Amino acid sequence: MLAELSIKNFAIIESLTVSFEKGLTVLTGETGAGKSIIIDAIHLLAGARGSSEFVRYGEKRAELEALFLLDEDQHPVYERCEEFGIDVSDGMIILRRDMSSSGKSICRINGKLVTIAVLREIGQLLVDIHGQHDNQELMNEENHLSLLDQYSGKEVKSALIAYLELYQRYDGLKRKIIQLSENEQEMAHRLDLLQFQLEEIENAELQPKEDELLQEEKHQISNYEKIYDSLNNSYNSLHGEQRGLDWVGLAMSHLENVSHINIKLKELSETISNAFYMIEDLSYEVRNELDSLEFDPERLNYVESRLNEINHLKRKYGQSVEEILTYSAKIEEEIDTIQNKDSHLTKLQKELESVLEDLSVEAKNISAIRRKHAKVLIDEIHQELKELYMEKTSFDVNIDERRTPSHELKYSSNGVDEIEFYISTNPGEPLKPLSKTASGGELSRIMLAMKSIFSQHQGITSIIFDEVDTGVSGRVAQAIAEKIYRVSSGSQVLCITHLPQVAAMADTHLYIAKETKAGRTKTSVKPLNEEEKIKEIGRMIAGVEVTELSKEHAKELLSLAHTAKR
Template sequence: MLAELSIKNFAIIESLSISFEKGLTVLTGETGAGKSIIIDAIHLLSGARGSAEFVRFGEKRAELEGLFLIEETAHPVYDKCNELGIDVSDGMIVLRRDLSSSGKSICRINGKLVTIAILREVGQYLVDIHGQHDNQELMNEENHLKLLDQYGGNKISKALEDYIEVFKRYETLRKKLTQLSENEQEMAHRLDLLQFQLDEINNANLQLNEDEQLLEEKAKISNYEKIYEALQTSYNSLHGEQRGLDWVSHAMSHLEDVGPINPTLKELSEIVSNAYYLLEDLSYQVRNELDSLEFDPERLNYVENRLNEINQLKRKYGQTVEEILMYAAKVEEELDTIQNRDSHVNKLQKELDSIMKDLVVEAKNVSILRKSSATQLIADIHKELKELYMEKTTFDVHFNNLTAHMTNHKFTVTGIDQVEFYLSTNPGEPLKPLSKTASGGELSRIMLAMKSIFSQHQGITSIIFDEVDTGVSGRVAQAIAEKIHRVSVGSQVLCITHLPQVAAMADTHLYIAKETIDGRTKTSVKALEKAEKINEIGRMIAGAQVTELSKEHAKELLELASNSKQ
């Protein structure tokens, strides 16, 4: 749930901090007081597009911050945050977004800087906003299949996973077959290019780690004088009369004489003796290095030319000699495939035919499960619509006509189904696509009916309704109020409303007001007590002037709401 919202220098809001509770919270107030601005702030926090226009006039930036409490340990937002490397502790997620007057946004999740795209990815698991003109998900038929799959739950998701696994193998084979079936001219050009590349690499006769060995050799030859002088000086310092080894030998001899006297002297004698033999062995190695050292200008030229040749190949085929040789192996394999194209095409076609049979089985299994879920969804939607006084409305889930021949199926990553919601709002009228049928008031009720069902399957933390009750009144308004409250039982619901029936159902009632101070408009939020609720609901009933009659009506609405919730 959204527990705390902080807004600073956003639109007409100078500074505002709001605490939210579980259940149904309604926001009411005069038109233009800033109710929708608060929802806009939450929308931006969940990754919506922002602009410099949101920054309060005369300020450099707007600051938005929201604290979400996630009580369910299995909530999908945890997996998403782990995937994105965002630490979530104590079941708390803090979203923050700063908007500058230049239009730039800085986004953070639990203190970590993120892009707007990542903010949106996490936000979609926390907030679901629906407005009076914001029914795109429902109106866009491309989303209907996703909604049906969500309703179907684990059965459909598991079957879809199995299908997608086979589909990926099918797509890989299909692309290979398509490439091999290109026209002769393109294939001939490809063949020439691959043969040239393979010849160029093979003619270089590369050896693994050759470039590293050549670099070492180049460094050795290029620094011949410096190395020779260092080795010669080191050897002379160790060998000869009155040199290093001679003096260590003297020390070793004297310590050996006194070593038997006590254990400490014996230990010192052994250490010096070991050091002497170690240095002696080291001096022989220095001498061997000195003897093997030679300066060969021609060899240096060869090494430099060879390194240049290898570097030319690296620019084309890989960062290392190993990558170049791996590329050559790939080219050789592709050459063999093209040169023996007919046999490879036949082999791929057989594999594709075989995997297509599996794909059809998996796709039809998904389709059967979807149709079964669709039948149940239709029954549930009709039940919800009846409660919203749309009992004469007919809802249907329309599937495209699938052909019996598997070769005619159009396979996509979601299967072979195309799904669209159809509706008929009047008896005797034919079913038509939802987007072309419903009026504004009807659409609000249909969306609410679907949200009542889908909210149980989406796992959204907070659901926000922004004046979805527009265009309704009377008993329909009461039904909508009861429906919104029912949704709030499983999810936190925030609702902007002008309907007294909805306001009466609230578990928490926030009143949004604005006032002018020093020539600037400021917005404030106040949680209403019982007497204040009566006055506000009375204002919503009567309009500008609150009468005793409207207050009595408000009390009656609150009592009815209390009985309904119980």
């Protein structure tokens, strides 16, 4: 859920920190007080497009920050954050966005700098904002398939996993066939290029890790003098009269003379004796290494020349000798495929036909699962609409097969289905695409009915309704209030409203006000107690002047709301 929102120098807000609770929170206040500005701030934190106009007049930058608390260990945002290298600990995510008066934005998630695209991707998993004229994914037919799949749950998810594995093989085979079926001239050019590359690599006669070994040898030859001096001085420090080994040998001899006296002296004698023979062996190794040293200027020239040759190939074919050799094997296989194009095409076509048979079965299985769940969804939507006094409205999930111009099935990563929600709000009228049907109060109720169902399957942390109840009144207003409250039982809901029925259902009521001080307008947010709620709901019922009668109506509304909640 959204636990806290901090806003500084944003529009008419100078500085504001708001804490939010679980359940349904309503924001009310006079028109222009700044209710929508608070929602705009959350929208920007979820990755919406910014503008320098949002920065408070006379200030250099606006600062927005939101703290989200995650209750679920398996929330999809964890996986996305891990992909982007964002650390999430204790189930807390902090989104921050600073916007300068020049129009630039700096975005952070848990302190890590991110792009607006990443902020948007994470933000959309945490908060879902619905405005009066902004119905987002529900009104966009491109999202209807994914919404149905979310509703269908694990059954369609496991079927899609099995299908996707086949689809990737199918898509890869199709690409190979298309590549082999290109015109002869392009294929001949490709063959010439590959043969030239293969010949260049083969002529180099590369050996595995050759570049690393040559680099090491070059480094050694280049440091010949330093190595020789160090080995020589090391050997001379150990061997010779009055040198290291002489002194260690003398110490060994002295301890041997007394080693029979007690165990401790014997242990010391043995230790120094072992050390002497170990140092003596090491000195011989140093001498052997010194004798094997050889400075060969011609060898250095060869090594440098060979490294230049290998680096030239690296610039063209890979970052290491191993990558170049891998590329060589790959193009050798491609050359063989081109030279024996017809036989390879026949083999690929047979393989494609075999995969296509299995793919078709899996695609039909996915379609059957979607159709089964679509029937249940239709019934649930009708029930939701009935509760919103739209019992004469018809809803349908239109499922068609995608086909090519030649009427063959068109496969994609999510199957062969094209899905669009259809609706008719009046008896006798034909079903039409949801995006082209209904308006005003009808559209608000349709959207709310769908959100009541889909919010249970989307895992969104917070849902925000920005005046979605506009254009309704009476019993419909009460039904919308109860529906919004029901959505809040599964997700935190923030709602800007002008309906007293919705305000009465709130678990938390925040009053937004603006005032003018020192010639500047400021916005403030105040949580209302029970008495203040009555007064505010009375204002919403009566208008400017709150009468005793409007207060009585407000108390009655709150009482009805308590009953409805129970």
